[in-house]
Amino acid sequence: MLINVKEYFKPTSVQEAFELFNEDRSHSVLLAGGTTVALMKSSTIERIIDLENLGLNSIAENEDSVVAGAMVTIEDFRKNPIVQKHFGNFFFDAFSLVGSWQLRNMATIGGSIAPRLGWSDVTTCLIATGARLIVYDEQGYKNISIDEFNHTPKEKKPLITNIIFPGDGYHYSFKKFSKSTFDIAIINVAVGVKLNDDIIEDTRVVVGSRPQFPTRFSAVEEGIKGLKLDATTASIARNLTFENFEGGSNLKASVEYRQHLASMFVERALLEIREMVL
Amino acid sequence: MKLELTINGRVHSVEIDPGEMLLDVLRRLGYKSVRRSCNSASCGNCTVLMDGKPILSCTTFAARAMGHNIETVESLSEDGKLHDIQESLLETGGAQCGFCIPGFVLTTKALLEENPEPTEKEIREALNGNLCRCTGYESQIKAVLNITRKRGGHVNE
Ligand SMILES: Cc1cc2nc3c(=O)[nH]c(=O)nc-3n(C[C@H](O)[C@H](O)[C@H](O)COP(=O)(O)OP(=O)(O)OC[C@H]3O[C@@H](n4cnc5c(N)ncnc54)[C@H](O)[C@@H]3O)c2cc1C
């Protein structure tokens, strides 16, 4: 329970929601699925702005992209036919490792990116697909990268309305290492590969829960571009991940442990994609 | 604030605190089958169905539930008879102290509505947010597989 909440708003437009939030940011919180908000131990939150009725809970297909509303739940997203058509089993399988069914029925895609969590499995997967955000603030709607969103100062944070996924024909694999699916990842890895026959034309290699925010490992991406997708290339990628690993230690694991895990998972992800496609 | 809540088909008009969780309101209204254990989205004991989907009432703002159908385990035994999920749990030894059973039964009900012939893997995936201190889970998986058999469906063991 948030003890000092005095007002609960259910705005019906994005503009109205943003204005309600913006007029008193220090006492307000936006509510998506609520799985983070409900557990906040804050006594300063006095106003909840519930985003349920903004019409941001559907998924549409454009010519070359998929657009998901920020309020689509993780479970609805992974089971959506449009998402499955564009991404095969990638999200269906990857997101089955996010928390529990109950939690996935509550937590949203937008609410998973917004708090900038280092360990979010959702965020790692989104970065691997090259997803961008449509956000709303005082200047209106903008299309920005997740990186730009993260670099916006807290007092200026916009409202995320949609997530846009390019439909660019990559193949994907996700690996999560944790004590249970339910637990926060010790490391998570998402790899996307674009192939021309069996040659790697382009790739995105993302490591999250390092424990810092998920990031692309460009040295690995550059190192395997133009190579054949086979066991040798996968082991080159493992070595490159090891040599170029950037991460840290915390209660869950040391940096050395994470470095080993991440390297192994990048290799396994590439082998899995080869198995799937070739 | 004043709230209208539809629980097991009945409309309740209640006064709530805007920062209050659905679990507190349900228990206050007498739906004591909804259990509180971790109070932090981790154990599944407070599971209820919202529009047929399992959610955690300890982490759902009560105000969010307005306009949705909430279902608790009380809805299953209105005619004084046990539901086949409850019966099946008793038969396999899936019910010991019983504390986790309401949440477990509701998640299972939702699973079988979405997927009447789940595989063992699908059962484990659907139920992994319902923790049980007593059983070790094998009897619960068996119970769900047994229901499929009893209902005349195909068992994907
Ligand atoms: C027990 C537990 C287990 C979990 N396990 C996993 C896991 O295995 N893997 C994983 O990836 N995650 C996991 N999660 C994390 C879950 O994904 C996060 O709680 C995530 O924040 C959920 O989003 P939400 O929709 O519930 O957000 P909310 O709690 O509603 O919001 C989170 C934050 O984002 C802000 N916000 C929400 N929507 C928007 C928006 N559209 N625009 C701007 N700001 C917004 C809110 O104001 C708030 O500050 C777990 C969480 C819990 C509690």
Ligand code: FES
């Ligand atoms: S009491 Fe809600 S998940 Fe444990």
Ligand code: FES
């Ligand atoms: S039967 Fe005792 S907690 Fe499950």
